[in-house]
Amino acid sequence: MKIEEILRYFPTNIYQILYKIFSDDEKILDEVREIRLKAERPIVIKLRDSDFILEYKVLQSEILNIVEKLCENSIYAYKNQICEGFITVQGGHRVGITGTCVIENGKIINVKYISSLNFRVAREVIGCSNKILSNILDIENKTVFNTIIVSPPAKGKTTMLRDIVRQVSNGIKEINFVGKTIGLVDERGEIAACYRGVPQNDVGVRTDVIENVSKDVGMKMLIRSMSPDVIACDEIGNNDDIEAIKYAFFSGVKGIFTAHGKNMNDLRSNVKIYDLIENKQIEKIIFL
DSSP: OOTHHHHTTSOHHHHHHHHHHHHHOHHHHHHOOEEEEEBTSEEEEEOSSSEEEEEEEBOHHHHHHHHHHHTTTOGGGGHHHHHHTEEEOTTSOEEEEEEEEEEETTEEEEEEEEEEEEEEOOOOOTTTTHHHHHHHEETTTTEEOOEEEEEOTTSSHHHHHHHHHHHHHHOBGGGTBOOOOEEEEETTSOSSOEETTEESSOOOTTEEEEESSOHHHHHHHHHHHHOOSEEEESOOOSHHHHHHHHHHHHTTOEEEEEEEOSSHHHHHTSHHHHHHHHTTOOOEEEEO
C-alpha cells in the first residue's frame, strides 16, 4: 500500500504531520486501517487493534478543500457518489462522507455541510484465502460450492472474498483447477475498487465487474449479459438479494457471498438467508 495515494488529498499542514508519523513509525504504517477527520475535532488514525489520536483539529475549510481534491475540483461530477456516502480514489481507497443530507421524494439528492471524512485504506492480502479455499472448490465437478462467508463487521470477509475471486478466476495450476468466469457485483466499490472503470485490486483475469448498482440488479445484469460460471457479491441480506441469488441458482450459476454474523444463530435470524441453507441451496458456510 502506497500511503502517498491517500496523503496527496490532504492540505499541506496535515500532509506534513501525517507523512512524518508514517515515516517515523513503520508499525503505524503497516497497521493503519482508517484515517478519520471531523470538522473542529482531532484526527483519528485507526490501527488494527487501537486508535492513534492527533491533537491537530481539522478546520471546516480543510474538509471542503479535501473534498474538492477528491472530486478533482468538480464536485457536481461526483454528486452521485457523494449521495451514496463515499468516493473511491486511485489505489482502491474509499473515502466515506457524512454531513447534512438533502432529501427529496425519500432519496438523498445532495450532502451539504460535509463534516466528516473517513479514508479507508485498501489492502490486498494475496493468498489469505488459501486455508479455506479447499472448502469452496468442488474439484469433482470442476466448479465451486455455493458458499456464504460469515463474520462480524471489519473482520476481513471482504478481503477474503476478494482473494477467493482472484484465485477462482485465475485458476489454480497446482491442483489442475481451471479458472472460472466470475461476475462480481461490487455495489460499494470495495472489492475490485474500480477507478475510472479499472479495478485497482487484483480480482482475476476472468472476472467481470459491475459497480455502483444494487446487488440484485447487478446479479441479474451479469447473468443476462456476461454468462458467468460464478456470481460473487458482498454482504447479502435483504429480500431482493435472496431472490436474485435464487435466480442465479436456477440459471445454473454458482455463487460465493458474504454476510454479517457471528454464528449460526445470527444466520437463523435472517429468515431469507436461512431459507437458502434449509433448502440446501447454500452448500458451504464458513465462519471467520
